[in-house]
Amino acid sequence: MHWEIVIGLEVHVQLSTCSKIFSGAPTAFGAEPNTQACAIDLALPGVLPMLNRGAVERAIKFGLSVGAHIAPRSVFSRKNYFYPDLPKGYQISQFDLPIVGQGSLTIQVPTGTNGQTYEKTVRITRAHLEEDAGKSLHEDIQGLTGIDLNRAGTPLLEIVSEPDMRSAAEAVSYARMLHTLVRWIGICDGNMQEGSFRCDANVSIRRPGKELGTRREIKNLNSFRFLQQAIEYEAQWQIDTLEGGGSIQQATVLFDTEKGETRSMRSKEDAQDYRYFPDPDLLPVVIDDEWIEQIRSSLPELPLSKQAHYTADFGLSAYDANTLTSSREMADFFEATLNEVPNEAKLCANWLMGDINASLNRQSLDITQCPISPRQLGCILKRIVDGTISSTAAKEVFKTLWSEGGEPDAIIDTKGLKQMSDTGAMEAMIEEIIASNPSQVAEYRNGKEKLFGFFAGLAMKASKGKANPAQMNEILKRKLAG
Amino acid sequence: MLLSIDDVFKIARLARLGLTEDEAQIAHSQLSSIFGLIAEMQAVDTHGIEPMSHAQDISQRLREDTVTETNQRELFQSAAPQVKNGLYLVPQVIE
Incomplete structure (x- = not known):
């Protein structure tokens, strides 16, 4: 019996602003640890976030380029969890009122043969603005974790798709198209090694036409190859599990790039309770039609x-x-x-x-x-x-x-690469070839037409590759016919 | 909504607070009175009223995308319990 793979993607796109989403600290990649983390990024007491116009503008650009509704009023919420690379104890994100509503992206999916493709439209559920967290470095320091907060507060646009993809190839085509689009409209540098474009894949399997199966989410895939491998591995694992009489538990998994396997990170039982609520430090963002139209007219x-x-x-x-x-x-x-x-x-x-x-x-x-x-x-x-x-x-x-x-x-x-176009010279050259290969000429005239290639090769060689092939073939055919 | 003592421990765990049984009892009665107030508010007829996400009915001002902050790592890290090679050090965390 056949299984259908169902995939939805959440893509984190790092926006190409020069300063952070809520502070005036720089966002350049590769700086010395903590040299680009200011008081706001460090969550020192008494600071207030200040929203970056450039980040909002890039989100609007994206929304318009996927035909989505731009919310005239959107709200930032706090997503609460504890982790040392998140100094505030919450991430400023968007929850029920995201800046970008429903849109869609049309993709060309390769069939795997002869450069053939088929077209498919993937629905985009929403896209919202949020801040990135810092980085935890577990190596090097015995028994301790090192925290670099340079990345904390970097603007991200999280783009969420509907579970519309049915194979790893479709998921990769969608991710590639999104990657092309965000660079095309100039909102992201698309550098995947530096983490500017990261994918999470929600994967489940079902019998065609039946209800959706239980999904597992593969986190942080930063290359198209890993995205493909992780989905293929995960789908096969789910098929094997169900066919072996087991059941799938909702879970978050990591893809081990060395072993090529997905591995459970946390199960639903310890799923986080994020306690979202509107951030009282930030007022609702109001976007008027004039601004939207101005951005629309600037789109390539x-x-x-x-x-x-x-x-x-x-x-x-x-x-x-x-x-x-x-x-x-x-x-x-x-x-x-x-x-x-x-x-x-x-x-x-x-x-x-x-x-x-x-x-x-x-x-x-x-x-x-x-x-x-x-x-x-x-x-x-x-x-x-x-x-x-x-x-x-x-x-x-x-x-x-x-x-x-x-x-x-x-x-x-x-280099003397001009084609020989002097027909007289070419005719003389061909006559000479015919004269010096009488037996092959006889065979050819007796019906062994395959020998034409032999003469064409000789003629091209004699012209040092400069003969115009069409012209040469024409003369050769005429002369050989006798 | 009636708050159980288990709810109090769950809320405390989410906030990374360690409560003794006695403290939990105190928190329980305090939180219960807050929930009482919430129940009172929820009983108000808000039919046809647009929800607000902020107490003030004004919108967010936006900041231009320019870098205004300079590197003050040394100053900030002077208040940190432990640093090395520019990193803040914390007890080991492994997912």
């Missing part, structure tokens, strides 16, 4: 709209469109290249997703660090399109340009 064209544009107007596949909109910089690079060779979208896409991406990956660079500019790439492609160089020669121009720089046209000249 969103990835989904660009994807639709690429498939409808440029004839690209959903997969290509999805890859080209993986970041705003990538989309800009693509469009600038296409501007050089209009009507050659597929060619631009192939080179960008092929040679450019592969070369970037090899050197761990991102598209903003690409040594070849869209104008230069466009120039190479223009020379392919107008027949000046072959695709093979284009790769050579590309390699030279990548490692040594220069101008494509100059490289073509210096």
Whole structure:
């Protein structure tokens, strides 16, 4: 019998403000411990939180980009729990009146074959603002825990989805799309190693069409690979448990990245009682339509709209469109290249997703660090399109340009990469090949047509790779026919 | 709502307070009178009244996103019982 996996994600997005959500301390990553924790972050007596406009603005940006309702009035609440990296004894968060209401995100999910994808819309339940906690360091100090409060008070947007995903692949596609979106609209740097984008996955299984099963929550997944592995492991564990006659207890689990297993952290019995209540230190946040409209008009064209544009107007596949909109910089690079060779979208896409991406990956660079500019790439492609160089020669121009720089046209000249377009010279060359291979010519003329490739290879070699393949094949076919 | 002595211990545990039986009895009677007041308030007809989340009917002023605080670690840590390498030290906590 078949099991259906049900997944909902909670994603913590660190907002890219320069100061903290309730204090004027800096948020830069990697500072010496506790040098960026001010009196408010340390919860010294008598301090008051002051809400950062930049954090609210980023939350509104996100809400608008997922088509969500922005609450005209939202409220901060205290979430009470004791832990040494939370000096106040409560986290300022939002509970019943979050800033961002229901929205949705449309994703392309790879089917795993041939770059095929299918489309799915995941509903977003809500997104709320809250402060991050500090960091506890358990190593190094015998019998004691070290506390660094630099991260305390860093603004987070927690984005909660409905349990709409049905496989690890769908969950990863959703998380990736969210990751693309928050960088696209400039509210988060997306650096997962530094914890700027962290996922919690709620996983349960059920028989299709039946009621939802009991879920377990996997905490703090900070890479797409771990997200995938953790969900796959957890779902299989739940299936094995139920099929073995056991039952699932609601629990919070951690993913052990070394062993590739999920492990229970705390069960429901000691589930926390957070005793949320409105924070009397903070007044309700009122957001007027004027501010919302001002932010709406500042939003860039969103990835989904660009994807639709690429498939409808440029004839690209959903997969290509999805890859080209993986970041705003990538989309800009693509469009600038296409501007050089209009009507050659597929060619631009192939080179960008092929040679450019592969070369970037090899050197761990991102598209903003690409040594070849869209104008230069466009120039190479223009020379392919107008027949000046072959695709093979284009790769050579590309390699030279990548490692040594220069101008494509100059490289073509210096390296003598122009295609042979003198038909007279090509005809003479082909006649010579035919003359020096009489037995193969006879076989070919007797019906062994496979030999055409043999002649084409010889001709291309004789032209030192400069022959225009289409032109060469045409002449070769005519001459061989006799 | 009637408060039991077990409720008092639960509330004390959430607040990380250790109570003796005698203290719990005192807290029980004090908390019960607070709950009495709450019951009185809950009996008031609030039909059609928009709930407030703050006693003052004004909205939050926002601060511009600028860094205004400088590093005062030394000053702050001079009040801490134990520090090392810039970290505050606390009894070991393991989840």
